[in-house]
Amino acid sequence: MNLFQSVKENVTTFQAAENYGLDVKRNGMICCPFHDDSTPSMKVDKRYHCFGCGEDGDVINFVQKLFDLSPKKAAQKLAYDFGISYDNSEKYKPDKQSIIKRIETEKYRNAENRVFRAFCDYFHLLKNWRSEFAPKKPEDEPNPLFIESLTKLDYVEHILDVLSTGSAKEKANIIIENAKEVSELERRIAGFKFRAERTVGTGNRCIGDDQIIS
Numbered sequence: 435m436n437l438f439q440s441v442k443e444n445v446t447t448f449q450a451a452e453n454y455g456l457d458v459k460r461n462g463m464i465c466c467p468f469h470d471d472s473t474p475s476m477k478v479d480k481r482y483h484c485f486g487c488g489e490d491g492d493v494i495n496f497v498q499k500l501f502d503l504s505p506k507k508a509a510q511k512l513a514y515d516f517g518i519s520y521d522n523s524e525k526y527k528p529d530k531q532s533i534i535k536r537i538e539t540e541k542y543r544n545a546e547n548r549v550f551r552a553f554c555d556y557f558h559l560l561k562n563w564r565s566e567f568a569p570k571k572p573e574d575e576p577n578p579l580f581i582e583s584l585t586k587l588d589y590v591e592h593i594l595d596v597l598s599t600g601s602a603k604e605k606a607n608i609i610i611e612n613a614k615e616v617s618e619l620e621r622r623i624a625g626f627k628f629r630a631e632r633t634v635g636t637g638n639r640c641i642g643d644d645q646i647i648s
C-alpha cells in the first residue's frame with residue numbers, strides 16, 4: 435500500500451484529533467480548529483465535517499490544514515506519529531520536536547494503559563469481594579473487604595467508564611489524579627493475584643474488559 439492509502443486505512447480523523455491534543459467529546463464532536471468555534475460543531479470519525487464553516491475532508495486533509503503542511507508531508511507526519519509503514523523509501527524525517535512529542539505520547543499511552551489495567555483488576559476484585567465477603571447473618575461484623583467494595587465499586591466503575599469512553603482531557607485528568615494511587619493499587623492487587631488466578635484461571639488478562647468497554 436502506498437503512503438496515502440496506508441494512512442487513510444489506519445488512522446481515523448478521530449484518532450488524529452485526539453493525538454494532536456484536541457478535546458474530542460464522546461460523540462466525536464470537537465471545537466472546529468479552522469474557524470472561531472466555542473461550541474463543538476465539527477464531527478470527527480473516519481473523516482471530518484464542520485457544521486459551522488463547512489470544512490470537510492479526510493484525515494490527511496485534516497492534518498494538512500492543522501499544521502499547514504503539503505498533503506504529502508501531512509501523510510508522512512501521520513505515518514510517523516502513528517507508526518504506520520508504507521511502500522516507499524522516502525520516509526518522513528521528523529524534526530526534534532516531533533521526536534520528543536512522540537516519546538511523550540508513548541509515555542502517556544503507557545501511563546494510560548497502566549491506570550486502566552490497575553483499576554480494571556481492582557474492579558474485579560471489588561466485585562468478587564461483594565459476593566464473597568457478604569455477611570452471612572445480619573449480626574455478623576462486616577468484613578472490611580466487603581465494606582471496601584460497597585464504598586469503592588461505583589467510583590472505580592466510573593473511572594473505567596471515563597478511561598474507555600471519555601474525552602482525551604477527561605482521561606488525562608483521571609491519569610494525573612490517580613498517578614500515585616496506582617502504584618499502591620498494583621502492590622495490593624499483586625497480593626491478591628494468586629488467589630484471583632486460582633479462582634478465574636487467568637494470567638494478567640483483565641476478565642470482563644469487554645463488559646466494561648462496551
Ligand SMILES: [Zn+2]
Binds near residue numbers: 467
Ligand atoms: Zn469549522
